[in-house]
Amino acid sequence: MQPVSNSVDLTSKIPNNVGLSDDPKLRKALERWLPNYLDWWRDMGPSDFADKPVYLRTAISVDNAGWAHYDHVKMPDYRWGIFLNPLKEDEATIKCGDDAGKAAWAEVPGEHRNALRRIIVTQADTEPASVEQQRLLGHTAPSLYDMRNLFQVNVEEGRHLWAMVYLLHKYFGRDGRDEAEELLNRRSGDEDKPRILGAFNQPCDHWLSFFAFTMFTDRDGKYQLAALAESGFDPLARTTQFMLTEEAHHLFVGQTGLQRIIQRSAQLEKMDPNGDVRNQGGIDFDLIQRTINYWFTYSLDLFGGEISSNAADFFASGLKGRFREAKKYEDHKAQSGDYRMHLVEGGKLVEKDIPLRNAMNEVLRDEYVADCERALRKWNKVLEEEGVETRLTLPSRRFHRHQGIHAGHFFNPDGELISEDEYRANEQKWLLTPADNDYLLSIMKPVHEPGKFANWIAPPSRGIEGKPLEFEYVRL
Amino acid sequence: MAEAEGQSFPAVDFERTPADYKHWKVSYDGEIARVLMDVDPDGGLRPGYELKLNSYDLGVDIELADVVRRMRFEHPEVRTVIVSSGNDRAFCAGANINMLGASTHAWKVNFCKFTNETRCEIEDAERHSQQVWIAACNGTTAGGGYELALACREIYLIDDGNSAVSLPEVPLLGVLPGTGGLTRLVDKRKVRRDLADVFSTTAEGVRGKRAVKWGLVDGIYPRSKFDEAMAKRAGEVAQEAAAKAGDTPRKGITLEPLQVSVEDNSRSYGSVRFSWDDETRIAELEIDGPSEADLEVVRGGAEAIYAAGSKLWALRAYRELDDALLHLRVNHLNIGLVLVRAKGDAQRLLDHDAALAKALESGHWFVNEVVAHMARTLRRFDLTSRSFFALGDAGTAFAGNLFELALASDRFYLLDDPDQPVHVGLGALNHGVLPMSHGVSRLDVRFYGDDAAAKALAGKQELLDPESADDAGLVTVLLDDIDWDDDVRVAIEERASLSPDALTGMEANLRFPMPENADSKIFARLTAWQNWIFIRPNATGPEGALTLYGKPERPRFDWKRV
Numbered sequence A: 001m002q003p004v005s006n007s008v009d010l011t012s013k014i015p016n017n018v019g020l021s022d023d024p025k026l027r028k029a030l031e032r033w034l035p036n037y038l039d040w041w042r043d044m045g046p047s048d049f050a051d052k053p054v055y056l057r058t059a060i061s062v063d064n065a066g067w068a069h070y071d072h073v074k075m076p077d078y079r080w081g082i083f084l085n086p087l088k089e090d091e092a093t094i095k096c097g098d099d100a101g102k103a104a105w106a107e108v109p110g111e112h113r114n115a116l117r118r119i120i121v122t123q124a125d126t127e128p129a130s131v132e133q134q135r136l137l138g139h140t141a142p143s144l145y146d147m148r149n150l151f152q153v154n155v156e157e158g159r160h161l162w163a164m165v166y167l168l169h170k171y172f173g174r175d176g177r178d179e180a181e182e183l184l185n186r187r188s189g190d191e192d193k194p195r196i197l198g199a200f201n202q203p204c205d206h207w208l209s210f211f212a213f214t215m216f217t218d219r220d221g222k223y224q225l226a227a228l229a230e231s232g233f234d235p236l237a238r239t240t241q242f243m244l245t246e247e248a249h250h251l252f253v254g255q256t257g258l259q260r261i262i263q264r265s266a267q268l269e270k271m272d273p274n275g276d277v278r279n280q281g282g283i284d285f286d287l288i289q290r291t292i293n294y295w296f297t298y299s300l301d302l303f304g305g306e307i308s309s310n311a312a313d314f315f316a317s318g319l320k321g322r323f324r325e326a327k328k329y330e331d332h333k334a335q336s337g338d339y340r341m342h343l344v345e346g347g348k349l350v351e352k353d354i355p356l357r358n359a360m361n362e363v364l365r366d367e368y369v370a371d372c373e374r375a376l377r378k379w380n381k382v383l384e385e386e387g388v389e390t391r392l393t394l395p396s397r398r399f400h401r402h403q404g405i406h407a408g409h410f411f412n413p414d415g416e417l418i419s420e421d422e423y424r425a426n427e428q429k430w431l432l433t434p435a436d437n438d439y440l441l442s443i444m445k446p447v448h449e450p451g452k453f454a455n456w457i458a459p460p461s462r463g464i465e466g467k468p469l470e471f472e473y474v475r476l
Numbered sequence B: 001m002a003e004a005e006g007q008s009f010p011a012v013d014f015e016r017t018p019a020d021y022k023h024w025k026v027s028y029d030g031e032i033a034r035v036l037m038d039v040d041p042d043g044g045l046r047p048g049y050e051l052k053l054n055s056y057d058l059g060v061d062i063e064l065a066d067v068v069r070r071m072r073f074e075h076p077e078v079r080t081v082i083v084s085s086g087n088d089r090a091f092c093a094g095a096n097i098n099m100l101g102a103s104t105h106a107w108k109v110n111f112c113k114f115t116n117e118t119r120c121e122i123e124d125a126e127r128h129s130q131q132v133w134i135a136a137c138n139g140t141t142a143g144g145g146y147e148l149a150l151a152c153r154e155i156y157l158i159d160d161g162n163s164a165v166s167l168p169e170v171p172l173l174g175v176l177p178g179t180g181g182l183t184r185l186v187d188k189r190k191v192r193r194d195l196a197d198v199f200s201t202t203a204e205g206v207r208g209k210r211a212v213k214w215g216l217v218d219g220i221y222p223r224s225k226f227d228e229a230m231a232k233r234a235g236e237v238a239q240e241a242a243a244k245a246g247d248t249p250r251k252g253i254t255l256e257p258l259q260v261s262v263e264d265n266s267r268s269y270g271s272v273r274f275s276w277d278d279e280t281r282i283a284e285l286e287i288d289g290p291s292e293a294d295l296e297v298v299r300g301g302a303e304a305i306y307a308a309g310s311k312l313w314a315l316r317a318y319r320e321l322d323d324a325l326l327h328l329r330v331n332h333l334n335i336g337l338v339l340v341r342a343k344g345d346a347q348r349l350l351d352h353d354a355a356l357a358k359a360l361e362s363g364h365w366f367v368n369e370v371v372a373h374m375a376r377t378l379r380r381f382d383l384t385s386r387s388f389f390a391l392g393d394a395g396t397a398f399a400g401n402l403f404e405l406a407l408a409s410d411r412f413y414l415l416d417d418p419d420q421p422v423h424v425g426l427g428a429l430n431h432g433v434l435p436m437s438h439g440v441s442r443l444d445v446r447f448y449g450d451d452a453a454a455k456a457l458a459g460k461q462e463l464l465d466p467e468s469a470d471d472a473g474l475v476t477v478l479l480d481d482i483d484w485d486d487d488v489r490v491a492i493e494e495r496a497s498l499s500p501d502a503l504t505g506m507e508a509n510l511r512f513p514m515p516e517n518a519d520s521k522i523f524a525r526l527t528a529w530q531n532w533i534f535i536r537p538n539a540t541g542p543e544g545a546l547t548l549y550g551k552p553e554r555p556r557f558d559w560k561r562v
């Protein structure tokens, strides 16, 4: 391999608080990986905007002053950093499972090596996947403000990949390096080298899906990261804790993006003599509901099986906790106790008690669903304030599932068990259709004038980092 | 568990026909057959577990055994059999863990033995019938799934960055990949033993290029090219196999269902009677030699034999024997001793074998299949963990192929009574045509270390009177009519009083002298270790790994090495 020209200044190029300059082994591994990463970014990152300065937030350290540094940057020059939340000696304990309360692991324990690697690789794989899914969206951005947000999300997903690759390189030896390479070889939606998880292979080809993705799918990411932030493997816990601070912005983009669309649709409905949103070039509420149904349920799949021996193992061995395990729960062993869930048995929906540890995926899913419901309430409040009748809902978590105990059965959005025929007959009504996509693509024309917004979306209530809406968030 | 008593569940039936397969789809395209594993999750043999992800239980494997056998008899034109999965997530996840966890020791052992025999039959099909099985692993291939693939000559794995081959038994379940996995890894595929060590302790397995490099699979193909690559390879393999099989066109016969009348204490087939007494724990197995008409068929040569199809004595009687043995093993756990008798005309058996051997030389595929099937059935007999006493009393016909039953039994009692003269006899099939699982004839096993005795009988095809048979070393105990009743009774009673576990172990050791091969290693070494592990607390105790798999608690091991 050619010596990489930027190897000398790798440490200055990669802001970090992991002592990269004192760790020649790690530096060497990252130096080898860096050019492949840049190739991947060039091929699969946002298309055609490499030379445009974008008003980005960069983390250059983890303290309050350093983690949010704003400036116009060309994306390939973004400084992908490696940050862990600072070590807090007294808090570094195993948070859950059989060994709860014992000292956390600073190194990977042999017996959990494979499981931890799998957990990290699965999380890591989602980071570049979403960048790939969103790579064409820059061309149809409804405003410079939104375009900037898209790119901000993209570079941070790139940084999240770095964070995970750091763990793989630092703690998992040759296997870890191989996995890090593979992360750059898989491609979202590729028949031969798909990304690991289903939702990350679904096309995301317009902005309604982008907002729904960042609202619902990134939110799964939040809960997975939060569960890993409780991990007994301390470097993983501290890495994911820091990632969560960035993830919050992605969720903000998704939740407010959908909210602005909902608000705009309400305005257009009132404007139209027949209350026809489409007639005014907007996105009708049925279509918005179908989008919610589609992305919410695909995201539910990401939590894994409702009854899962992996989930029980991960919890029991302290690799993955519940949401806010340390703060929210008293009993961190969860050795006894059941979780009551609905499942299909003999063609009927029945209730069953599952040992709590085996239900940990469902426990995490509960937190997620409650969080999504909060967003729905906010959106419905907007509808109420705008004075329109429509209300949006979350479908049942049994509806439209591809993983877990509900997969293979058919439910309507209310969660009632129905026949496959009935399901097929209504699918078009409940889920995004190709015609929906055609319509959405037809109205998604880029808006490049600072301060202007596409007709189908309302402006946000304020700009980024105190800047006005007219600010040139991307210099085209 | 419930099936320990054997009574709480209906007896297991081993006869299947393609029309009632629940878990397999078989299609034929000239020389290539496709076997699609698509296990019905709700189609388990027993209640209480779901066969998810193409995991299997005994019922699934009974169907597979039927697929393998019918492929040879009913579709002799097939040269390549591609086995792949109809499940969209897994090729095969192996034996169902919940089924294993809920099973008795005896059930697990019987299940493993049967699956092992089926895997060996897959290899036997290539060796004797030029029917080559290829595993097209189009998804996760774990545990018994990989062991099924290992039984195939070649293994191809889809390269989707996700699907791996794995043997997670040790790291996840605290047991062994006991369906030949460990043995075939190092003995058949010749995977380096240190790499095999890494592989067998890595729960998630190995995928992609590394799987090829380590010799775990023969090739990897991306999803978009997988089916095409498999079709191409199947064609090449078919061509190779066809060159060895010869180009005479072959048309299969139909394996008609067995005729059996079942009563409370017996199963009576056309030529086999199996009866049992739960009180004494003794069963009787009686097999009739061929009739004069049966002999005439065989004398008619290969074409006449072929025309007889599944009515042919040598096929029908051995299918019946096979079925009886399976019932004995699985449905009659308390039977410890089986008294075996061969009835009929000893000379006719020798004539039968001579004619069959002659037809075999003609190279007719069907004759070949019939003899290979006899050999497999006898091997099933060798591997049945019950005491067998062959009783050669009045009317006995332990001659020719049926003499193998006397040799396979643990003891052979022969009556020496001038008023009721009996004969035994060696024929054309006793000298290596019906080998044991370690590849040698029962006669060679009997005279291992006694070259003189072996030489004296080499190639011999003749009837022997009781005394000559005894002199030749073919008889365990020769008894005159005065002693017969008492001595046999005492021997039976004594046997029935000994520890069944000790007997199982003793017989398994004494039945297989001479060097091992891969098959015998699987049945002896691997199986024995597995069966030991199955009863250890670290696997099946209340805190054992197998018991707790899928449960919220983690296993606790007793760390002492034993």
Ligand SMILES: [Fe+2]
Pocket: A127, A156, A157, A160, A221, A247
């Ligand atoms: Fe992320």
Ligand SMILES: [Fe+2]
Pocket: A157, A218, A221, A247, A250
């Ligand atoms: Fe994100």
